[in-house]
Amino acid sequence: MEFEEMQKIWNEQTGETMYAINESALHKSISRKKAAAGKRINLVEIMLMIINSTVSVILFTDAILDKEGPWDYAGATIMALTVVFLIYFRNKRKAKENTFDRSMMGELDHAIANSDSMVRIATLMIYYYLIPVGIFSLGKMLYFGADIEKWLLIIGMFALAFFLVRWERKAMHIPRKRNLIALKKRLMED
Structure with missing residues (x-):
């Protein structure tokens, strides 16, 4: 909620300036936060599903056309399984959305749940996606042999992806979730 939306009140007994919260403006602010969190998680899920x-x-087509060995089929299968997992994760999250009431606190809980989903996806991306796919890719390069430029490129790309996902999780998603939880605690105290 914006500072301008708070009302200044003069407390006659103590002679101090106090502030009152405009509940309607607060509810609109929470609704905007919920909608933004929902858009973020939807975009991430859909983009990951499309990319994977x-x-x-591409990997299945390449494996079939080039009559490749089990490595290419395994890579294609891993990518397909990540899509299945993302669909399961999305359906589970979407089903949970109907459990939140449409009150201000319910919408705040919904925004917190969506932010938690973003934190969880970022964590899963690191430990159950980037690391296994990286190990698989490096194993394939080791098995079939690759020149130094390819090694440096692949290692650099995975290191960069690992760093960016961790940074995004730590610098964006976790602080958003903390702010929403702090707002909830403040509202519950009043």
Whole structure:
């Protein structure tokens, strides 16, 4: 909620300036936060599904056309399984959305749940996506052999992705979730 939306009140007994919260403006602010968190998680889920589906199809097509060995089929299968997991995760999250009441606190709980989902996806991206796919890719390069430029490129790309996902989680998603939880605690105290 913006500072301008708070009302200044003069407390006659103590002679101090106090502030009152405009509940309607606060509810609108929470609704905006909930909508923004919902858009973020939807965009991330959909983009990950599109990217992983595309990569899976490309890897399967490449494996079939080039009559590759089990490495390419395994890579394509891993990517397809990540899409299945993302669909499961999304459906589970969407089903939970109907459990929140449409009150101000319910919408705040919904925003917190969506922010928690963003933190969880970022964590899963690191430990159950980037690391296994990185190990698989490096294992394939080791098995089939690759020149130094390819090694440096692949290691650099995975290191950069790892760093960016961790940074995004720590600098954006966790602080948003903390702010929403702090707001909830403040509202529950009043």
